[in-house]
Amino acid sequence: MFGLGKSKPRFQTDQELAQRVRNVVPDRVNGALEEQSDRDCPTQCLCHDVDQRRTAELVKEFSNGLVDKTEAVYVLECQWKTVPQRVVREELRLQNDVSWVGEAQKNQRLVYVGVSTDVPSRLLKHSLGRGAGANFTQMFPPTRLLSIQWFKHESDAYRAEELTADILRKETHSGVYVSQPG
Numbered sequence: 001m002f003g004l005g006k007s008k009p010r011f012q013t014d015q016e017l018a019q020r021v022r023n024v025v026p027d028r029v030n031g032a033l034e035e036q037s038d039r040d041c042p043t044q045c046l047c048h049d050v051d052q053r054r055t056a057e058l059v060k061e062f063s064n065g066l067v068d069k070t071e072a073v074y075v076l077e078c079q080w081k082t083v084p085q086r087v088v089r090e091e092l093r094l095q096n097d098v099s100w101v102g103e104a105q106k107n108q109r110l111v112y113v114g115v116s117t118d119v120p121s122r123l124l125k126h127s128l129g130r131g132a133g134a135n136f137t138q139m140f141p142p143t144r145l146l147s148i149q150w151f152k153h154e155s156d157a158y159r160a161e162e163l164t165a166d167i168l169r170k171e172t173h174s175g176v177y178v179s180q181p182g
């Protein structure tokens with residue numbers, strides 16, 4: 001995933017992309033984290049009875065009906081839980097401990113940033129876990145969608161994913177862990 005867009009020409013500068021992200025995403029994510037306690041299962045959750053229809057409806061709702069096949073950067077809240085390193089190694093089939101699990105667990109809220117051309121299918125994969133989504137969401141399953149931003153070009157979207165994670169790290173409250181893209 002990571003770096004797929006790297007060799008392709010970019011259409012927007014870092015500054016333009018960062019501005020787009022900054023205008024919308026931190027406020028939305030902070031607001032969503034404040035309005036919902038981490039203990040409750042949210043109403044439109046990604047943790048129970050999730051199917052393609054549910055994720056498609058969710059995506060539509062988050063994009064004012066403007067869903068098309070362009071690239072999207074999305075932000076998820078994930079479930080905080082205790083995962084021993086032994087379980088992480090087994091689940092992810094790794095030889096060594098991974099530091100991000102411990103780092104994530106030091107925080108109260110977990111946020112994942114991803115990029116996809118087909119967000120409904122991608123969200124479903126994150127929800128189903130088991131290697132179909134991403135290592136982070138396999139360990140900390142998503143509970144809800146916080147934000148989606150659409151981009152016309154893959155290269156811009158991949159860069160926007162990195163910028164979104166950087167910006168959220170600086171502009172969310174303490175106690176929020178933002179996953180490393182890629």
Ligand SMILES: [Zn+2]
Pocket residue numbers: 041042045046047048
């Ligand atoms: Zn749920």
